[in-house]
Amino acid sequence: MKKQELTDAEFISILFKEDELGAVITAHLYIEYHIDEILQILMPYYNEYQKDLKLSYDQKINLLCACGVKKSLRGMLSNLGKIRNSFAHNLNYTIDKEAINNLYNSLNEVAKSILISSHNKTRFQIEHIGVESFKKLDIRDQFRIIAVVIRDGVLALKDEFKKQIE
Numbered sequence: 001m002k003k004q005e006l007t008d009a010e011f012i013s014i015l016f017k018e019d020e021l022g023a024v025i026t027a028h029l030y031i032e033y034h035i036d037e038i039l040q041i042l043m044p045y046y047n048e049y050q051k052d053l054k055l056s057y058d059q060k061i062n063l064l065c066a067c068g069v070k071k072s073l074r075g076m077l078s079n080l081g082k083i084r085n086s087f088a089h090n091l092n093y094t095i096d097k098e099a100i101n102n103l104y105n106s107l108n109e110v111a112k113s114i115l116i117s118s119h120n121k122t123r124f125q126i127e128h129i130g131v132e133s134f135k136k137l138d139i140r141d142q143f144r145i146i147a148v149v150i151r152d153g154v155l156a157l158k159d160e161f162k163k164q165i166e
Helices: 008-017 020-042 046-053 057-066 071-089 097-105 109-125 139-165
Strands: none
Touching: 008 020, 008 139, 020 046, 020 057, 020 071, 020 139, 057 071, 071 097, 071 139, 097 139, 109 139
């Protein structure tokens, strides 16, 4: 059974209902799911061999790049994975300013532009955000908005590859 595609509003709602750890794990889970979908589009037998390949998240990102995906996507996906791994390997980890700055700085200019748009959309959907500028937001809220942008980038890439094979 195929997972249901979430709208941006549903994805945002899920992220803001979660605590910091839950938001990171949830964002990573959905984004990695879509990465697997892209790999399936690019390699028709990917799903058949996926379990045998035992690819890590980083290996999937490298495989995407080997298939011709822009390297600019690699940085933001890799930094998302680093934050997730920090939670997985450190019981006391919390997202800090350095991790958010690294994640934000890994976005290309298009993604940063989308971030502002996503922030504006999000701040009207989630009451507690108000009208703060992105940089004034709580670090956890900055992460959530960046995660929306990364997911949107991955979904756009998936749509692009779907159109190419149709």
